[in-house]
Amino acid sequence: MKHLYVGIMSGTSLDGIDIALTSFSPSAPRATLLGATCMPFPPALRHDLLALCQPGADEIHRAGVAGQQWARLAAQGVDELLQQQSVHPDQVSAIGSHGQTIRHHPESGFSVQIGAPALLAELSGIDVICDFRNRDLAAGGEGAPLVPAFHAWLLAAPQTRAVVNIGGFANLTLLDGACVSGFDSGPGNVLLDHWIHQHTGKFFDADGAWARGGQVIPELLATMLADPYFARSAPKSTGREYFHPAWLAHQLHSRQDNPADVQATLLELTARTIVDALDSCQPQAREIYICGGGVRNGALMERLQQLLAPRPVHSTAALGVDPDWMEAIAFAWLAWRCQTRQSGNLPAVTGARGERILGAIYPA
Ligand SMILES: Nc1ncnc2c1ncn2[C@@H]1O[C@H](COP(=O)(O)OP(=O)(O)OP(=O)(O)O)[C@@H](O)[C@H]1O
Numbered sequence: 001m002k003h004l005y006v007g008i009m010s011g012t013s014l015d016g017i018d019i020a021l022t023s024f025s026p027s028a029p030r031a032t033l034l035g036a037t038c039m040p041f042p043p044a045l046r047h048d049l050l051a052l053c054q055p056g057a058d059e060i061h062r063a064g065v066a067g068q069q070w071a072r073l074a075a076q077g078v079d080e081l082l083q084q085q086s087v088h089p090d091q092v093s094a095i096g097s098h099g100q101t102i103r104h105h106p107e108s109g110f111s112v113q114i115g116a117p118a119l120l121a122e123l124s125g126i127d128v129i130c131d132f133r134n135r136d137l138a139a140g141g142e143g144a145p146l147v148p149a150f151h152a153w154l155l156a157a158p159q160t161r162a163v164v165n166i167g168g169f170a171n172l173t174l175l176d177g178a179c180v181s182g183f184d185s186g187p188g189n190v191l192l193d194h195w196i197h198q199h200t201g202k203f204f205d206a207d208g209a210w211a212r213g214g215q216v217i218p219e220l221l222a223t224m225l226a227d228p229y230f231a232r233s234a235p236k237s238t239g240r241e242y243f244h245p246a247w248l249a250h251q252l253h254s255r256q257d258n259p260a261d262v263q264a265t266l267l268e269l270t271a272r273t274i275v276d277a278l279d280s281c282q283p284q285a286r287e288i289y290i291c292g293g294g295v296r297n298g299a300l301m302e303r304l305q306q307l308l309a310p311r312p313v314h315s316t317a318a319l320g321v322d323p324d325w326m327e328a329i330a331f332a333w334l335a336w337r338c339q340t341r342q343s344g345n346l347p348a349v350t351g352a353r354g355e356r357i358l359g360a361i362y363p364a
Pocket residue numbers: 010011012013014015165166167168169170188189190193203204205206207208291292293294296297298327
C-alpha cells in the first residue's frame with residue numbers, strides 16, 4: 001500500500017493551482033507535507049476561468065477548453081513537484097484534484113468544477129480522483145465546505161478550537177470534541193481583490209495596506225451586513241454566484257465614497273462576518289487558527305485579533321500545518337478517503353443525509 005497522495009486545489013481567488021505532495025499514516029491521524037508548489041495562472045487562463053463563473057455565450061465550449069488548459073498546467077506542476085522530490089509517479093497512490101469551481105448552486109443540487117480529470121490522468125500517469133462535491137449534494141448536502149472533515153480528522157483536541165480558512169471565501173470549522181460544525185461565513189478576500197483591482201490594477205491588497213489607510217464607512221458596513229446570507233443558519237455555502245462585483249455595486253448604489261474607505265469597509269465586512277459566525281457557534285472556540293491567503297493580510301489579522309480578544313488568534317502554522325497548503329493537503333486526504341472507501345463528508349456540516357464516499361476515479 002502506497003501512502004503518498006497529491007492534493008490539488010485551485011480556489012475561488014483564481015490566483016493559481018496549489019499542489020501538495022502528502023503522506024498519510026494509516027494508523028494515526030497524521031499528514032506529512034513532503035513538498036508543495038503553486039502554479040500561477042497565465043493571465044489569459046485566469047481571465048477565461050473568471051468569465052466562466054458567470055453565465056455567458058458558448059460557455060460549454062469555453063469550459064471544455066479552459067478545463068484542458070487547467071489540467072495541462074496542473075500536470076506540469078505535478079511533474080515538477082515529483083521530480084523535485086525524487087518521487088516516481090508509480091509511487092503515488094492517487095491525485096485528489098478539486099478542479100476549478102465555475103458554478104456552485106446547492107439550491108439547485110449541483111456544483112461544477114472543471115479540470116479535465118481524464119487528461120490529467122493521461123498526462124500524469126497517476127489515478128485522478130475528482131468531483132468531490134456532487135455526491136454530498138446528491139445526498140441533500142451543500143457539497144461545501146468539505147475541509148471541516150479533514151480539520152476534524154487532523155486537528156481535533158480536548159479544548160474547543162476553530163479553524164478559519166480565508167481564501168476568496170471564508171469558511172470555518174468548530175472542533176468541540178467529537179462534535180464538529182462548519183460553514184462558509186461569506187466573502188474572504190474576493191471583494192477586497194475585486195475592488196483594489198478595479199481601482200489600482202493590483203490583484204490583491206498586499207498586507208491590507210490600502211485598507212489600513214481608509215476609514216470604515218458605518219452606513220455602508222451596516223447595509224452590507226444586512227445581506228440575508230449572513231443571518232442564514234447553517235448548513236450554508238456560497239461563492240462568486242452570490243458575492244460578485246454586481247453585489248458590491250448594488251451595495252454602493254449611487255454613493256461616491258473614497259475608494260480606500262470602501263476597501264477598509266470591505267475588510268471590516270470580512271472580519272465582522274467571520275467573528276459573527278464564530279460567535280454563532282456553541283460552545284465558543286477558545287482558540288482560533290487561520291489558514292489561506294488571508295493570513296498574509298496583516299490588517300485583517302490584526303482586526304480579527306482585536307475583535308476576538310482575549311481569545312488567541314494564530315496561523316495554523318502553530319498547529320504544524322502551513323496555512324498556504326491546508327486546502328491542497330485536504331484534497332490529498334479526500335483522495336485517500338475515496339480510494340480506501342471511507343466517507344469524506346460530515347453530514348453535520350454539509351447537511352447531507354449521511355456520510356458518503358466522495359469522488360470519481362479516473363484510473364491512470
Ligand atoms: N501578501 C498578501 N497580502 C494580503 N492578501 C494576500 C497576500 N497574499 C495573498 N493574499 C490574499 O489571499 C488570496 C489567496 O488566498 P487562497 O489561495 O487561500 O485562496 P483560494 O484558495 O483561491 O480561495 P478559497 O479558499 O475561497 O477557495 C489572494 O487572492 C489575496 O487576496
